[in-house]
Amino acid sequence: MSPHLAEFFDFLRFPSISTDSRHRDDVRRCGEFLANKCRSMGLGAELHETPGHPILVARSTPKPGRPTVLIYGHYDVQPVDPVSEWATPPFEPTLVGDKIYARGATDNKGQHFAHLLGVEETLKAHGDLPVNVIFLIEGEEEIGSPNLAPFLATHRDLLKSDVCAVSDTGMIGPGIPTMTYGLRGIACLEFKIHGPVRDLHSGVYGGAVPNPATMVSRIIASLHDDQGRIRIPGFYDRVVPLESWEREMWASLPDGDAATLEETGAPGLWGEAGYTSLERRWGRPTAEVNGIGGGYQGEGSKTVIGREAMAKLSFRLVPDQNPQEILELAAAHLQSVCPPSCRIEVELGHWGPAYVMDPHSPYGKAAQRALTRAFSGEPRLIREGGSIPIIQAIKDTLGVDSLLLGLALPDCQIHSPNENFTVTNFEAGIRLNQALLEELAG
Ligand code: BES
Ligand code: ZN
Secondary structure (H helix, E strand, O other): OOHHHHHHHHHHOOOOEOOOHHHHHHHHHHHHHHHHHHHHOOOEEEEEOOOOOOEEEEEOOOOOOOOEEEEEEEOOEOOOOOHHHOOOOOOOOEEEOOEEEOOOHHHHHHHHHHHHHHHHHHHHHHOOOOOEEEEEEEOOHHHOOOOHHHHHHHOOOOOOOOEEEEOOOEOOOOOOOEEEEEEOEEEEEEEEEEOOOOOEEOOOOEOOEOOHHHHHHHHHHOOEOOOOOEOOOOOOOOOOOOOHHHHHHHHOOOOHHHHHHHHHOOOOOOOOOOOOHHHHHHOOOEEEEEEEEEOOOOOOOOOEEOOEEEEEEEEEEOOOOOHHHHHHHHHHHHHHHOOOOOEEEEEEEEEEOOEEOOOOOHHHHHHHHHHHHHOOOOOEEEEEOOOOOHHHHHHHHHOOOEEEOOOEOOOOOOOOOOOEEEHHHHHHHHHHHHHHHHHHHO
């Protein structure tokens, strides 16, 4: 195994699950590993404490007269459950053919580690870089980056840069250079329905008292109409419609409906009428149930009316929806549809706005040239359905656009069992970093 790959495997072994407090020390150790890696390459690196997980800032010695490139990534990962559906242990990276299986392999350890190695290679070969580089790698992206936005505001000088580069998005297919010029935003909430004061016999009381699980289902059903449109009043008020050039460009990509069916294994498609799968995924807002619970979940049956039930929702947002406003509208809708026989409790969660940039700006064009060098052919220009909440904050606070040069393949299984990253893309990522820094210097 190459030294690069061996180091990458060591990085993947840290179970840096940011949402799970039992892994707090693992997240920190993972950050320390990365900081040490940066120091060994000759970068100045500091792990900054936050009320949550630490933020790594590592930089080359700044030289005047050259642009400064901020490279953002995250070393935290999503939980691994259901762990029984993994073919190999999630934190024991396993190479099968060209694929490295591990939680975080693609999202996002492999993608930003490739950038680090690109810088290491360039420094080894030339003793210098074509631009100044600052790595900003956080440990809380998967929980909405709660401490990074304030950190940006208090470290504006430290992070002063000309442009940001991020590999944390997808490619439309193997070897096809892909530049993402927009991301959906996100807004999360959780609600609980309280009914009777204790669990009840469903025969003795059923039919005469509200069943919280039924009410949660009815409330969830109220979120969409039969056309797949969201029924929360005001939800679409600020939505910027897709432009015709975008719809045409995406229509020229390989069939998104077929790809969506194939990638997901779903028996059929479902979504907002009047839009293709790619438009639904990249350019239209959604309301999703991410979790639902209530009543008896164990083996066999239990004739019970549970005293409470809950659901976790997230909304994916597009320009110019305001996440906080959407949360208020959603909470008001939930309150209004909850029947008086129950009590609803709504807890608002994390959020981040959508992002769009101009892919034809000078930096955007430089990024496209770098993609062509690392892969080959004209880059495809897409938006993505996923969210990277800090990207708009980087724009607002540091005043710079982010070049989203993703290396995630359609079958990389991020957030799912058997997440994987190809050695091919890991190596392409190293070349992409080198080409990008050269193109940005020019
Ligand atoms: N890398 C993803 C975002 C992503 C995935 C963008 C695929 C484009 C294509 C990122 O790590 C992620 O999962 N973000 C979360 C953010 C949330 C937890 C605040 C997401 O989108 O769910
Ligand atoms: Zn993720």
